Amino acid sequence: LWSGVLALVLGTLMALARTSPRPFRRMVGAAYVELVRNLPPLVLVFLGYFFLGSQLAAALDLHARVLALPPWGRDLLDLLLGPPSQFPELLSAVLLLGLLEGAYVTEIVRAGINSLEREQWEASCALGFTRGQQLRFVILPQALARMLPALAGQFISTVKDSAIVAVISVQELTFQAMELSAATYRTFEIWLTVLGLYLVLNALFSLLARRLEARLARRLGRIGA
Template sequence: MIANKARITTRDLIMLAGVGVAAMWLLYQATLQAQYQWNWQAIPQYLLRLDEKSGRWVPGLILQGVLVTLRLSIWSTAIALFIGTVMGLFRISCSRYRQMIGTGYVEIIRNIPVLVWVFIFYYFIGDRLLPAIGISRSTFTDEGPLSGILRLLVAEPSQVSIFISGALALGVYEGAYITEITRAGIQSIDKGQWEASSGLGFTRIQQLRYVIFPQALRRVMPPLAGQFISTIKDSAIVSIISIQELTFQGMELMAATFLTFEVWITILAIYFVICLTCSLLVERFELHLKKESRPWQAN
């Protein structure tokens, strides 16, 4: 039996209109009670502004925060992928010792609030570990070629040490969830695949590399992409250690201009657009994987 395609009904439109009206009414009441004066004309200059010296358009405070958020999310996801892959392999290892390490890592991280973890990592690990290996706030303050690369790939030179601390904290935290995604993906492969590859004389490493992992990768890619979206949203928490990402810039801007509603509605819209775009890309990617896994169904 072929399932009917989902379609929008009159009832759906009525419900959507009702939710929209309720949201607008609540917003109107909030601004009415506060006697709030809207000033949307001030927001565009914090997205893009004209530099008087160079005569070029440059990112404003909000757009600068967006760029830092994206860099932070990408670096955190890269760290989380490395840690999650290693710990996921530990979780399914034949070694009891490695299983204990992988399980202990997951249980510790998943049962600590992310806010507490960021504080612990920053004050007790990042604030001590980075200076110990020669990375401090003054390390990258020169104006040489390295500073331009840092601005492009990481953050402002004076913010690099804090950025590294935040990226590591977020990467280690998100890595616990990627560990479980990796473990579940590998364990979802039929045992017959293990037995067949073992019968061909493959070692366990060869089994993982040539047989199991390529099949598991196809299954874990969609949840990994979803975890990247979650990392974008979770990156807002590192604003508490003064990383100048989107949420931090919003708080600074609100304190300076008192444009409370305008600033936070703009930031909400930016987060929504970024996450929705990533979600749509993930959806298209999942459809692409399904078509590749069932080529005989293609027209």
């Protein structure tokens, strides 16, 4: 979930950079996409864990900060993020998955923005909108309806790709299945259950995305009428 949110935010920012009229911003966005898409995900996960997550957690002194929270705050963090002892691994997983998936979200959002007719930009410019207002009120609402199916597919891909962080002992579904399989030797039953859980979870996301897409289409249709 947190990786998907980070990927959406990062991907949107990089897509805005890639469609910016300023060459330097376009160069930064293109460099990010090309760098991330051409590196092996597993290598990035290990690099992020050993050189980013653990160092960042130590620099921020996360463990001491968590202990300084009131009991209800620690309980809330435990519910949302897991046990504090797993924070370095979780931080690495969220940052790395968000970084990896953000590159693909960047291209989806960029394609959605570029799919709109040039007249949309010209009409909003004629109304005196700044570029930020053009994006906020005219371009992005229409682009969202067009790119929502691809974004939903990418979010589902993020859920599936989360299995890769089991290699750094993040206690997600695949890691728990590996631990349970080693303890019970019921390999077939456990992995069949994991398969079913992933299938149900992703099917629910797909259904939610289709309903949201239909709702946006109806809303834009009413506005156009």
